[in-house]
Amino acid sequence: MNRFYKILCLFFSVFTATAFGNFGSMPFGFWKTSAPSGFTVNFLVQAGGGAGGYYVGSSSDNSAGGGGGGALVIGTDTISKNTTYSITVGAAGTGYNSSNFYGNSGGNSVFASAGASFTAYGGAGGAPSPSASGTVYGLPGLQGGSGSGGSDYSGGATGGSNNLITYSTATSYGSAGGGAGAGSYAGGGGGGAIQAGGASAGGGYYAGGNGGNGYITNYYGYTNFGAGGGGGALVTKGTGGSGGGGNGGDYSAAATNGSGYGSGGGGLGYGDTQTGNGSAGCVIIVSPNVASVTTGSPTVTTSGSNYVYLFTSSGSIKF
Numbered sequence: 001m002n003r004f005y006k007i008l009c010l011f012f013s014v015f016t017a018t019a020f021g022n023f024g025s026m027p028f029g030f031w032k033t034s035a036p037s038g039f040t041v042n043f044l045v046q047a048g049g050g051a052g053g054y055y056v057g058s059s060s061d062n063s064a065g066g067g068g069g070g071a072l073v074i075g076t077d078t079i080s081k082n083t084t085y086s087i088t089v090g091a092a093g094t095g096y097n098s099s100n101f102y103g104n105s106g107g108n109s110v111f112a113s114a115g116a117s118f119t120a121y122g123g124a125g126g127a128p129s130p131s132a133s134g135t136v137y138g139l140p141g142l143q144g145g146s147g148s149g150g151s152d153y154s155g156g157a158t159g160g161s162n163n164l165i166t167y168s169t170a171t172s173y174g175s176a177g178g179g180a181g182a183g184s185y186a187g188g189g190g191g192g193a194i195q196a197g198g199a200s201a202g203g204g205y206y207a208g209g210n211g212g213n214g215y216i217t218n219y220y221g222y223t224n225f226g227a228g229g230g231g232g233a234l235v236t237k238g239t240g241g242s243g244g245g246g247n248g249g250d251y252s253a254a255a256t257n258g259s260g261y262g263s264g265g266g267g268l269g270y271g272d273t274q275t276g277n278g279s280a281g282c283v284i285i286v287s288p289n290v291a292s293v294t295t296g297s298p299t300v301t302t303s304g305s306n307y308v309y310l311f312t313s314s315g316s317i318k319f
Contacts, residue, residue: 075170
């Protein structure tokens with residue numbers, strides 16, 4: 001009996017040293033909170049918004065089109081543990097192209113995962129005011145995540161088309177820009193995530209088109225995504241779309257910049273020298289598990305049991 005008792009004590013002393021002394025290395029270390037090998041995250045990818053158009057000849061010729069909002073992609077993806085996912089945040093479209101005077105387009109935003117890359121294209125830059133001394137009487141908007149507004153001297157012009165990618169686990173948002181009505185001497189509004197840009201009113205009404213509305217639904221604590229900029233005008237400027245679109249300029253006020261995330265700037269108005277800049281995009285990752293490593297200095301909040309990572313500059317995330 002004594003011999004059996006000694007053997008039993010020796011067994012428990014060895015088990016205690018190996019199992020409890022090194023419990024962290026045991027496979028049933030249940031107190032750990034590391035992420036499982038595969039789990040689902042929600043994400044939002046917003047591209048940068050385009051700037052409003054400038055002028056070709058003289059600032060007192062006519063008015064320019066509004067910048068398009070950046071495309072928006074909202075969806076889900078399956079994440080693998082110990083895998084680094086890259087984040088690219090699209091820059092704002094600012095200023096204009098010195099060769100053609102269109103507003104500069106916004107940058108693309110990307111969430112690159114193991115299974116797929118989710119890309120939102122930047123909003124298009126607005127069409128510039130045509131020259132009164134030239135032979136071109138209307139300039140079309142450009143294609144982008146959301147298209148930009150066209151501009152008119154007397155001939156009218158079309159708005160730019162949207163450019164979206166179709167995904168099986170995500171939805172892309174973006175709309176066309178507004179055209180410029182013949183004889184409006186004004187610019188069309190840039191397209192927004194939810195609504196197309198409005199056309200400038202032709203027939204001598206001198207009214208710019210309104211920017212298309214953006215996505216204003218609250219997304220885990222954040223809102224105002226991808227609105228279009230208003231078109232410039234002589235008398236009545238186009239207003240920016242809901243969610244941060246910049247207003248177009250007119251004879252009494254200069255165009256304004258886009259705000260929120262990925263919104264377009266307003267088009268230059270009659271007699272102005274200032275066009276509205278777009279606003280930068282963002283990427284939001286919503287996870288039930290905390291990330292082990294991030295770069296790019298995301299803002300981290302919580303929503304219920306989820307961790308919310310807002311990236312306003314490019315970086316990466318790993319769980």
